[in-house]
Amino acid sequence: MSVSLEKLQRLRRQAGHGSTMSPSAPLPPVHDPLPALRRMLGIRERTRPAMTTRSGDRALPGEEIAPGLLRLEQVLPFDEAPSHVDGTFARTGDLPTQGMLFFDTETTGLSGGTGTRAFMVGASDFVPGGLRVRQLLITHLSAEPAMLRAFAGWLSEDTRLVSYNGRCYDAPLLATRYRLARQGTPLAGIEHLDLLFPTRRRYRGVWENCRLATIERNALGIVREDDLPGSEAPGAWLQYLRGGDAGLLRRVLLHNFQDVVTLAHLLLHLAQPDAGTPAVGPPFA
Template identity: 55%
Template sequence: MSALLQKLRGLRTEAGLAAPVIAPPASTDVRRLVQFRAKHTRPALPIASLDREVVGEEIAPGLRFTETHADWPSPPGIIDARFARLDDPVHGANLMHFDTETTGLAGGTGTRAFMIGAADWVGERFRIRQLTITSMSAEASMLRTFASWLNPETVLVSYNGKCYDAPLLATRYRLARLPNPLMGLRHLDLLHPVRRRWKGVWENCRLATVERQLLGVVREDDLPGSEAPAAWLTYLRGGPATNLRRVAHHNAQDLRSLAGVLLHMARIP
């Protein structure tokens, strides 16, 4: 029972909720067990980490926001997206590149997004915005903020987002009882056109490979995507934010590559 209570308390702390008042154990047996535990167990991370700096400003409790602008030689005007089997031309100003970082790959209801990166063209500049939650309870604010960036004319751009990011966000919006802002939007998923063209030519068609072959991007100090869940969970449990910042860095690079690959495939210099 004590272990259960402790687990519950931990979960409530992670969720950003105040610790509930726990009634003292009824029997002396239980009390002795609690005392034994207190004596022989220690918190998972006894020392609060020194490095707890998360980038960006807090725009809501537990929700951090960053906005950067990248210089880019040529913003797209109208894009012929038939290479991605979108028959109607796409206005560059309606593009919304997006990429999520999540707690795992399992896709189902157990997986949540802790970071949403989105990038679009604002005039002559490429704008990258990122949302990161530092508590479970901030998820709804993050989802609402991301929704406010989209409109019915938005054309989503992603890498495998049709199968991964979009369905995952759809379940997160449903669980948060919020309308799904991705519903009905056109979606340009670059994975499939890339595969059609370079499958069998390159060793694989992962985004990291595509950006290297097509854009000459060489990532330095890159955190593998598979380590993203641990980076966030470590921070959530009071650990250092070092790797969480690297996840944000990685996410921003993914967004730049998304735009680069799109322009390359649409034959825009």
């Protein structure tokens, strides 16, 4: 028995000879940043499987007004908009600003067609005290009909849509989605001023292109910082739907927000006497 004890003690001494840590000493703790991140974002701790690949950053702003549908709204300080603007740039008379709804969509693709859907709709309009910006975002495919109904609620008999390439892309795409959802198309018969065409007539050949970001930077002096290209918006939304990080989708919200704010600035810019040339054809459709 004494021999066995001596052997055991010798083996323990040999095991500890090449190690600076006692075999019984606890391992250093591993830092896990996710709990602190969730607390910072206001996300409650939830028990998940150990092998989950879902992101801890799932926070999105807004109020959930229907299952899977978020609504964001705020009023920005804005120089008091005139009741009418000079419509010479669009070859028309004075244009009333009341009832104008500047709008833009973020979609799952740029080709259009029945396979493309809008997952975000943003709009701005002039209200007492500033420029109101509203956005709708679906976080689940089943929420699309609710988003379409909510956007229809923003339209009225005196609404005049204002967009940038919306007559060729955004409006037809939304009309298709309303039709597939078996909802009446609220865009039918609404006047629509597309600022892309008078902008092209004014600035074609002046700068490298007439993309909205180019026009706002050169003509309006608006410079976007850390802007997410529109081509990356579909991937950001799909990543979130699959349980991924919400960071890119929040940047899509900012991109859409800036688009509808820029449209209001662009309208007032084009309405200045020295900023536009007469358009060819009627401005509304």
